[in-house]
Amino acid sequence: MRDTPLELTLGPVLFYWSRERYEAFYREAADWPVDTVTLGESVCSRRRDMKLDDWLGLGRELAQAGKRVVLASQTLIESEADLRDLRKLCDNGDFLVEANDQSALQGLIERGLPFVGGAALNLYNRQAIAVLERAGMQAWQAPVEMSREALSTLLEDCRAQGVESPCEVFAHGHLPLAWSSRCFTARRHRRPKDRCGFVCQDYPEGLALRSQEGQEVFTLNGIQTLSGACQDLRHELPAMQAMGVAAARLSPRAAGMAEIVAAYDAARRGEPPAPDPLRLVDASLCDGYWHGGAGMARRTEEASSC
Amino acid sequence: MELVCPAGNLPALKRAVDEGADAVYFGFRNATNARQFAGLNFTDQRARDGIAYAQARGRRVFCAINTYPQPDGWGQWARAVDQAADLGVDALILADMGLLEYAATRHPDLPRHLSVQGSATSHAALRFYHDHFGIKRAVLPRVLSITQVRDLAKQSPVELEVFAFGSLCIMAEGRCYLSSYLTGESPNTRGVCSPAGHVRWEETPDGLESRLGGVLIDRYADDERAGYPTLCKGRFAVDGETYHAIEEPTSLNTLELLPELAELGISAVKIEGRQRSPAYVSKVAGIWRQALDRLAREPARFHPDPAWLAGLGGVAEGTTTTLGAYERRWK
Structure with a gap:
């Protein structure tokens, strides 16, 4: 049990938005009850509406509004150009970096900089966490597929062995499940990736992939594949707090994010969810990973307020 | 080499x-x-x-x-x-x-x-x-x-x-959680992808259907060769079109x-x-x-x-x- 209240982290925007949409979104976010805001393009290096300087500018504004600001690194690093961008990110001089790949780990450790360990680093056990903690890791994210039971065991083991870095759980949003060198959004439009025309910008909440029976299975987001259902662990925040999770991550959506943040803020303060007839998001919900099953499963039944 | x-x-x-x-x-x-x-x-x-x-x-x-x-x-x-x-x-x-x-x-x-x-x-x-x-x-x-x-x-x-x-594998290996999303078991945690224990085959009036974790992965006409339902190699519907949306087999x-x-x-x-x-x-x-x-x-x-x-x-x-x-x- 941690003494401090559960923090809320706004994850990086995983979709490709227009500059105007990013700016409007973060202007609003400055007033939301989140403790940390993670910025940056973590999915595809071809998305260049926002340059590093633009992110740093947004970061400074959010920092002035009292947010802790973290910059996310790209998860799949493929080229020398990707590595050049990564070096610039590590050298930003202002903000902590979330390492989403071992390339970023290397860049940050070489510079003697502290860092956050992202979910795709696959930190499944205390021994792996300890390796990175000694190298400068200040906080880490649990793998998205980790269950409550496994995480609880892991956190107990960490505490017993003096591995103290705070842990964050992906609590709300479409789960990031895979990265490829192929762009699936461009594939849908029969365009090669090199001439994608930035078509993923037309899908500010991704492109639904359904089974031939119409079931939402995945969400295509350029080279990234997200879950078809939206993870919702709002009702699990007290359990997270009790087992020693430090922060819950909320993944940005184009619509209704203020309401999602407000609902999670109420939940972390122990306020019962308002009987809201409107669903927070227009997608099916899931919480299966947390309960130790298939990620797409939904155990928590609360049709009236989810 | x-x-x-x-x-x-x-x-x-x-x-x-x-x-x-x-x-x-x-x-x-x-x-x-x-x-x-x-x-x-x-x-x-x-x-x-x-x-x-x-x-x-x-x-x-x-x-x-x-x-x-x-x-x-x-x-x-x-x-x-x-x-x-x-x-x-x-x-x-x-x-x-x-x-x-x-x-x-x-x-x-x-x-x-x-x-x-x-x-x-x-x-x-x-x-x-x-x-x-x-x-x-x-x-x-x-x-x-x-x-x-x-x-x-x-x-x-x-x-x-x-x-x-x-x-x-067309996803960056080690960072693909698609299998556990459908079945609870993944390469990272269990050493499996699209595990056989979660596969179901069924002959239906619409053709032979393969499922993984209950999700329809593909449906085959009589003259088509059916393949193992590895989840990224099925035919799915995206924006009104049904095709191998991720990868062909x-x-x-x-x-x-x-x-x-x-x-x-x-x-x-x-x-x-x-x-x-x-x-x-x-x-x-x-x-x-x-x-x-x-x-x-x-x-x-x-x-x-x-x-x-x-x-x-x-x-x-x-x-x-x-x-x-x-x-x-x-x-």
Whole structure:
């Protein structure tokens, strides 16, 4: 049990938005009850509406509004150009970096900089966490597929062995499940990736992939594949707090994010969810990973307020 | 270049060695390796026999312990490392950072190879694994183009092994959680992808249907050849169109790239397929042995023999082959 209240982290925007949409979104976010805001393009290096300087500018504004600001690194690093961008990110001089790949780990450790360990680093056990903690890791994210039971065991083991870095759980949003060198959004439009025309910008909440029976299975987001259902662990925040999770991550959506943040803020303060007839998001919900099953499963039944 | 072949069981290991594999790789019969299939993999005694067979013929044996130790299972993974060391394998294939450190500390003289599940796609990432855990070799994920492999190879601090033939993972390996999203079991946690226990086949008026975790992966007309429902190779509906939205059921085949891979200084080519039969391993190992021998004899004039391509095409998944991400336009 941690003494401090559960923090809320706004994850990086995983979709490709227009500059105007990013700016409007973060202007609003400055007033939301989140403790940390993670910025940056973590999915595809071809998305260049926002340059590093633009992110740093947004970061400074959010920092002035009292947010802790973290910059996310790209998860799949493929080229020398990707590595050049990564070096610039590590050298930003202002903000902590979330390492989403071992390339970023290397860049940050070489510079003697502290860092956050992202979910795709696959930190499944205390021994792996300890390796990175000694190298400068200040906080880490649990793998998205980790269950409550496994995480609880892991956190107990960490505490017993003096591995103290705070842990964050992906609590709300479409789960990031895979990265490829192929762009699936461009594939849908029969365009090669090199001439994608930035078509993923037309899908500010991704492109639904359904089974031939119409079931939402995945969400295509350029080279990234997200879950078809939206993870919702709002009702699990007290359990997270009790087992020693430090922060819950909320993944940005184009619509209704203020309401999602407000609902999670109420939940972390122990306020019962308002009987809201409107669903927070227009997608099916899931919480299966947390309960130790298939990620797409939904155990928590609360049709009236989810 | 070294030819590294899969050994899902002792007969496959022997066939691979007989057909000219320079090295074989295997896993133990539990969740510690990325091919946990019923009836597959090695007990301690079978591993001992296999290692003796290969090493007596001057070949090497690698042990894959390349899933991620789960919070309640560290002991099982650590024991697998110790067991492999006791058996006298020539190298460990590892992915988890905790386990890499354990192996480096406990068995410093036993070479460590970074598994493809370690997701290292840049020389910076390789440098990380090299500096922290002293890895000697890394297996590259199947997401890089040949140009990207070239850039990476120029600055790599370690030997490189690349996938040459077999099933094609098109997601960055080690960072794909699609299987557990549908079934609760993934390569990282359980050493499985689209596990058979979650597969259902059903004849319906609309055709033969394959399901994984209850999700319809594909539906086949009478004249279509049905394939195993690996979740990324099904036909799905996106924006009103039904097609292989992620990837077709194809296999990777890089025979024609061999001269280029050799020129880049790639140390080893890897054949995928510990889950395949001894006959498959034998056939593929034999063809690749011939190819590598011809490449060594006449590197400048190398081109794949049509008989090799036909032979490989006959055993490939989906019966078509691709260069995958090695070829930029695939992306």
